Amino acid sequence: MRIAVCPGSFDPVTYGHLDIVSRGAKIFDKVIVAVLYNSKKSPLFSVEERLDLLRQVTAEMPNVEVDSFSGLLIDYMRTKQAKVLIKGLRAVSDFEYEMQMAAINRKLDEEIETFFMMTNNQYSYLSSSIVKEVARYNGRISDLVPPLVERALYDKLGRQA
Template sequence: MVIAVCSGSFDPVTYGHLDIIARSARIFDKVIVAVLINSKKKSLFSVEERVELLRQATAGMENVEIDSFEGLLIEYMQKRGARVIVRGLRAVSDFEYEMQVASINKKLDEEVETFFMMTNNKYSYLSSSIVKEVASYKASVSDLVPPVVEKALKEKLGQ
């Protein structure tokens, strides 16, 4: 069984994230979507909220599991028996950074492979930061995030 991990902050999860998760789920036996706990980063949603939003957004994906972790991704993967890291790429600038991360991960564990997946063109501009910015101005984000996330954004931003 090939277990892949798709990690990130997912603050909040977008249709771009869900596209990568769904496509990964068609390729790998199991995909663990792992929310990184980073106490140094100021997030709009708590880790628990992000995990719950991801659970709801991926409810129909049978081989997708939602989890959270703290520390090195490689250590988390070793605990979970995962051998593949899935990373979505939007632009060439993403690749530069992701290549550095993949290289250090390979140095930490030679058995781990990083699988780069190009985002669907319709999501190439999309990021959680953009979603939060648009939502903060009370503009519609219905075509950027699932309804459960849109509702959570409105509640969080007091709209």
């Protein structure tokens, strides 16, 4: 079985994330969307909230599993018997960072391959940070995130959709 891991913070999950996950799910037997627990960051949504949102928006993707991890991604991948990382790229700046990460992951475990996917052009500008910023100022985010994520985001910010 070809198992791939798509790691990230997903704070919140966007249509850009879902594009990468759904395309990866067409290629691999199983895709694990892995939410990183990072105690040094202050996310808007808790890990549990992000897991719940991700499970809901990927419910129609039968070979997608949602999980969380802390520590080294390579260690997590070993526990899941995954050999492939899926990373979405929006711009050259993403590539520079992701290339560094792929190199260190390969150094830590030479069996791990990183699969880079170019984001769909309509999502090339999209990030969770931008979505949160637009939502904070009551901007329209309905074409950036699924409806249940939009509601959760506005609820979290104490705003009306």
